[in-house]
Amino acid sequence: MSFSDTRVWQAYWISFGATMVDWNAKNFPAPYFRKEFEIAEPKDCKLYICGLGFHEVRINGRRVSDFELAPAQAKYDAHAGYLVHDVSNLLVSGRNTIGVTLGNGLYNCQTAEVWHFDKATWRDYPKMIAELTSDGQTILASDHTWKVTNKGPIIFDSLRNGEYYDARLEMPGWDQNGFNDSAWQNATITAGPGGILYEQTSAPCRVTRTFPMHKLGGGIWDAGQNLAGRAEIKVRGKAGSCIKIQYGDVLNPDGTLYLDNIARFVKSGEFQTERYTLKGEATEVWHSHFTYHGFRYAAVEITGEAELVSMTAQAIHSDVRQVGDFTCSDPDMNALKQCTYWSYLNNFVGIPTDCPHREKNGWMNDAQLVSDTGLFFFDGKETYREWLGTIRDCMRPNGQLPGMAPTSGWGYNWGSGPMFDTILFGIPRNIYIYRGDAVPMRENYEPFKRALAFTESLAKGHLVRFGLGDWMHPFAERAVVPELPTTAWYYHELKMLVEAAKLFGYEEDVKRYSELAEQVFHAFNREFSNGNGSYANNEKTALAVAVQFGFCTGKEVANAVRILLDSVRKDAHIADFGIVGAKFVPRVLAEHGYADDGFKIFTQDQYPGWCKWVRDGETTLCEDFAGKYSHNHIMYGDLFAWMMQYAAGIEPDFSRPGFHEVVLKPRLIASLHNMTASYDTIYGKIKIEWQRVNGEIQFKAELPDNIPGRLERPDGATLAIQKTLNTHWKE
Incomplete structure (x- = not known):
């Protein structure tokens, strides 16, 4: 989004008073803020x-939101x-209390x-700014009169390390009227983070689903699903006993938690x-508050006298609405x-990420490769827009972008390049195609030109040698040279602009x-074309990219496709490519x-390939076909968009933004x-159904009201669709 915001704040940024003067500054427990205040009559x-x-x-002892x-x-x-x-239903006439934990x-x-x-x-210690209005008038604003303590039960929290909670330090009633806060100190007015405040309208993170965890033995508990989130535990025992939980998504052969890769x-x-x-009560229920983990398994250690009665995995992610x-x-x-489905959501916790455990970083290449899947599956338009604003914030004055956003300054000179920069316009373009909104393209048009100028400055003879290329090829010696896909992507960027x-x-x-362009x-073509549809060493990715981005024309297209097809069939449809080929070879x-x-590439079950993961019991997509690295990655996730576009036939197109006209062109997979x-468009739902019955294809379609459409059958016939279609034909 444009990050424009005209709100004038009457509140102050406040903290618990510590000053951070170096990177090795002391860690403090989480600060708790409270303020009692009067309101005559709560209204809006x-x-x-x-x-x-x-x-x-929390207001008057109740959470403001989920x-x-x-x-x-x-x-x-x-x-x-x-x-x-909107907190109208939490406030009462008279005295109220607000409590905030950071x-x-x-x-x-x-x-x-x-x-x-x-x-x-x-980087600095936690801080906050808050303002409460009633009927448009400010009635409460954060300032030095608020009380704060860091002697509460959250004694440690870290996004990457975890969270420690001592229930003996709980402060019953701290978020309600009449609590004795005489031992608390006044908040300190402090400088803000330096950035401009804007209203976050993207989908918030929520607990969307829970999974009962089952004990396997040796202290290992299994959720049955790889997810991003946390566990909620129910325990009983003596005060001072401790439950330690460590999370991971893979077990060693001996049944213990394997962490070497994701913790490295x-x-x-x-x-x-x-x-x-x-704290020693009959039954205690707890979950962490300010961290999340990528996990299927949890290793539990108990010290002291305590019993873990039950454990429930809670999936947390941006609560984007499913549309497809x-x-x-x-x-x-x-x-x-x-x-x-799960890999996409597990890697959308506030921002798109590569994995929810090892890194939790907003890698741009992963997100742009699966934005078709993302927008076919979910309405993530606003959530993408806000993250695109963060990407723009990370752009250097010369147009250089890092490989991930946000960044502390890392990733500008490795893990970036045209395939990553594409996201600045590739996702806005897809938002236009799938959701019919051109605003994100306008917001990112000039920044994308700056990114292209930076790429142009690195292109020698118009070839780009900066980037990772066909990353994660299972056979490195068979991978196409990186400059082929990076130059192709540069060309694609120019054509998009x-x-x-x-x-x-x-x-x-x-x-x-x-x-x-x-x-x-x-x-x-001078560098990579061998003529007659042959490119480089005829690697599958080289051929697919040359066709997909339009480098070969006329009869050369058919020749390149034939070379690719012969190679795919000769190799028994294995995934002989990295993340670039994974998107474009099947397409x-x-x-x-x-x-x-293309369908066989996804469903053959030998290494390397997608279905091998299913055979191995995976519940999410992996980072590599061998399963050596992360087991919760999304970068191979274009298969959902492939099925929606080709097998179902719902054709997205730049000339028909938002599906204001619908073209159905199903490829009827023989198997x-x-x-x-x-698919729930901005105009209403598209529904299709086809089946094989006695040598015939029976096909049904339903479109939104007043949306024109047509069916392009595999036999070349075209049928108009007005709201519904029920037809059949011989194969």
């Missing part, structure tokens, strides 16, 4: 609050989000790790660990859909970037009449007996 009461890193708010881990991570010295809550989050990332967020320019970048403190110290779905007759594809410039009527930009086109095959082969799919 709104609470405006930004508490960094994370905050929880939001978790708020606000979303940002580059806090550029912008920070505030939340607006966690460190990414704002005060005290953990030493390889990305150096512990040295971020914005964290250099101080424990990893994904929580500790709960009992499919089911088909192939159980493996349905399982892969579920893996994609020309497309938008035409839409917006920017004729000078159309001319300039068309000419530059033409130069890149010829440079690419090119489907676009050119070989959707069955499928039936398929159903739906």
Whole structure:
């Protein structure tokens, strides 16, 4: 979004008073703030609050909302989000009490790790600003009269390390009238984080689903699903006994928790660990507040006399509305859909991330590769828009972008490049295609031009050698040279900008970037084309990229597709490519009449391939086909969009933004007996259903009211659709 906000605050930023003067500053327990106040008659009461890193708010003993881990991570010295809550039903006439607890989050990332967020320019102790209005008038504002203590039960919290809670330090009634806060100190007025405040309107994080965890033995508990979130425990025992929980998503052969890979970048403190110290009541229920973990399993250690009665996994993610779905007759594809569903949500906790455990970082390449899936699955438009604002905040004056956002300054000279920069316009373009909104493209148009200027400054002879290339190829020696996909992506970026410039009527930009794109086109073909549809060493990614981005024309297209098809079939449809080929090889095959082969790439169950993960019992997608690294990644998740676009036939197109006109072009996968799919557009729901019955295809479709559409059948026939269609034809 544009991050424009005209709100004038009457409140002050406040903290518990400590000053951070170096990176090795002392850690403090979580601060608790409270304030009692009077209100004559609550009327249309709104609470405006930004508490960094994370905050929880209570009024008169009740939580203000079910939001978790708020606000979303940002580059806090550029912008920070505030939340607006309607609290009318929590207030009473007369005396009331507000209580706020702050966690460190990414704002005060005290953990030493390889990305150096512990040295971020914005880093400071937790602080907050809050204002309460009634009928539009300010009746309460944060200032030095608020009381604060850091002697509460959350004695340690860290986004990457975990959280420790001592229930013996609980303060019953601290968030209600009449609590004795004489031992608390007055809050300190302090400087804000440096960034401009804006209202966060993206989907908040919530607990959306719970999974009962089952004890496996040896202190290991299993949720049955790899997820992002936390466990809620029910315990009983003597005061002072401690429950230690450590989270992970893979077990060693001996049944213990395997953490070597996901913990390797964290250099101080424990990893994904929580500790709960009992207060000694009959039954105690607890979950952490200011961290989350990527896990399926939890290793539990008990010291003292205590019993863990039960454990429930709570899935936490941005609560984006689901808008698309499919089911088909192939159980493996349905399982892969579920893996994609969970991988996407597990990696959208406030911002899109690569993984919810090892890094929790906003890697841009992962997000842009699956934005088709994201927008076919969920309405994440506003959540994407806000994160795009953070990406712009991370752009250097010369247009250089890091590989992830937010960043402390790491990632500008490695893990970035055109495939990453594409996100600045690729996601806005997809928002326009899927949700019919051109505003994000306008917001990011000029910044994207600056990013292109930076890429142009690095291009020698219009070839770009800066970037990771076809990352995570299972056979490194067979991977295409990185400059082929990075140059291709540079060309794609230029073509996207020309497309938008035409839409917006920017004729000078159309001319300039068309000419530059033409130069890149010829440079690419001079360097990589062998003629007659052959590219580089005919790696699958090289061929798919050349076709997908339009580098080969005329008869060369058919030749390149044939070379690709022969290679895919010769290798028994294994995934002989990295993340670039994973997106484009199946798409090119489907676009050119070989959707069955694209489907087989997803569903053959030998290494390397997607379905091998299903056979191995995975419930999410992995970072690599061998399963050596993260088991909760989304970058191979384009398969959902592939199924919606090709197998179901719901065709997204720049010329039909928001599906204001619907084209259905199903590729009837030979191994499928039936398929159903739906997509909730901004105009209403598209529904399709097809099945094979006695040598015929029976096809049904339903479109939103007043939306024109057509069915393009595989046999070449075209049928108009007015609201509904029920037809059949011989195969």
